[in-house]
Amino acid sequence: MSETLVHVASGKVRELFTIDDDRLLLVASDRISTFDVVLPTAIPDKGRVLTGLSAFWFARTQRARANHLVGLRPDGRSMECRRLEMLPLECVVRGYLAGSGWKDYLREGAVCGYSLPDGLRESDQLPEPIFTPATKAHVGHDENIDAERAAALVGVERYREVERASLDLYRFASEHAAERGILIADTKFEFGLDAAGQLVLGDEAFTPDSSRFWPADEYEPGRPQPSFDKQYVRDYCESLGWDKSPPGPDLPGDVVEGTRARYVEAFERLTGTSFEDYLANPEVVLR
Numbered sequence: 055m056s057e058t059l060v061h062v063a064s065g066k067v068r069e070l071f072t073i074d075d076d077r078l079l080l081v082a083s084d085r086i087s088t089f090d091v092v093l094p095t096a097i098p099d100k101g102r103v104l105t106g107l108s109a110f111w112f113a114r115t116q117r118a119r120a121n122h123l124v125g126l127r128p129d130g131r132s133m134e135c136r137r138l139e140m141l142p143l144e145c146v147v148r149g150y151l152a153g154s155g156w157k158d159y160l161r162e163g164a165v166c167g168y169s170l171p172d173g174l175r176e177s178d179q180l181p182e183p184i185f186t187p188a189t190k191a192h193v194g195h196d197e198n199i200d201a202e203r204a205a206a207l208v209g210v211e212r213y214r215e216v217e218r219a220s221l222d223l224y225r226f227a228s229e230h231a232a233e234r235g236i237l238i239a240d241t242k243f244e245f246g247l248d249a250a251g252q253l254v255l256g257d258e259a260f261t262p263d264s265s266r267f268w269p270a271d272e273y274e275p276g277r278p279q280p281s282f283d284k285q286y287v288r289d290y291c292e293s294l295g296w297d298k299s300p301p302g303p304d305l306p307g308d309v310v311e312g313t314r315a316r317y318v319e320a321f322e323r324l325t326g327t328s329f330e331d332y333l334a335n336p337e338v339v340l341r
């Protein structure tokens with residue numbers, strides 16, 4: 055009956071355990087990172103919000119693309135997953151010009167080999183969403199690569215399949231989110247292969263940690279956009295004049311409470327479910 059979990063990996067804000075030969079347990083903590091630094095102060099329930107959101111999207115996209123979700127644990131922050139052979143590629147889709155996409159565009163007028171029209175502003179919506187793969191960096195930042203280099207990593211056929219799957223998933227979720235007042239500027243997926251060699255969506259899906267969520271009612275291209283979830287944290291950190299090297303600052307109670315409220319708001323808008331109902335029974339997001 056009782057199970058022995060073996061810890062296999064730590065991400066910045068998540069932990070991965072082995073359940074058995076076929077299954078992993080992905081646990082989302084309440085840790086938060088900003089400017090690439092994990093802060094000493096947790097945001098209560100952040101891990102539950104992110105796990106619930108991932109599970110919601112996995113449930114809603116499963117007919118279009120198989121995913122690794124096996125089940126949610128009653129704690130609401132832990133997801134049982136099928137063990138996959140992960141592909142060595144970060145699968146990024148961009149619908150808007152932000153982050154490294156904006157930087158690459160300013161330098162070369164292109165992102166991952168896609169020439170873009172002249173005159174785009176920071177945060178502009180792209181003429182259509184683009185697939186901009188990156189390598190998985192073990193230290194530092196992922197490196198954007200062009201289609202040829204990405205295809206060399208996974209094979210050209212598999213490359214075309216992850217590109218199609220990523221664009222389809224992004225179109226579905228970004229339309230759903232925009233109708234609920236949240237712009238998904240970009241998002242990152244990780245795919246793997248199951249025992250039969252089928253392409254399966256893994257990791258997390260359309261969480262504010264794997265995506266840029268912007269409040270639609272404040273959208274104004276030509277400047278960086280406020281983050282739906284982390285803006286209070288960023289503003290507080292900027293107000294301190296912190297140099298953004300570790301350790302990060304402790305967060306005051308009002309910043310913690312305001313940030314928690316934004317995570318819960320994103321959850322409730324996107325899932326249409328009250329967070330209280332999720333806590334009582336996480337499986338509500340799977341229906």
Ligand code: Q0Z
Pocket residue numbers: 062063064065068069070078080122135136137138139140246256257
């Ligand atoms: C994901 C990661 C971490 C969270 C391995 N279904 C899967 N099968 C095989 N491997 C993975 C998955 Cl999700 C897998 N990661 C990234 C590391 C916490 C996610 F420590 N690594």
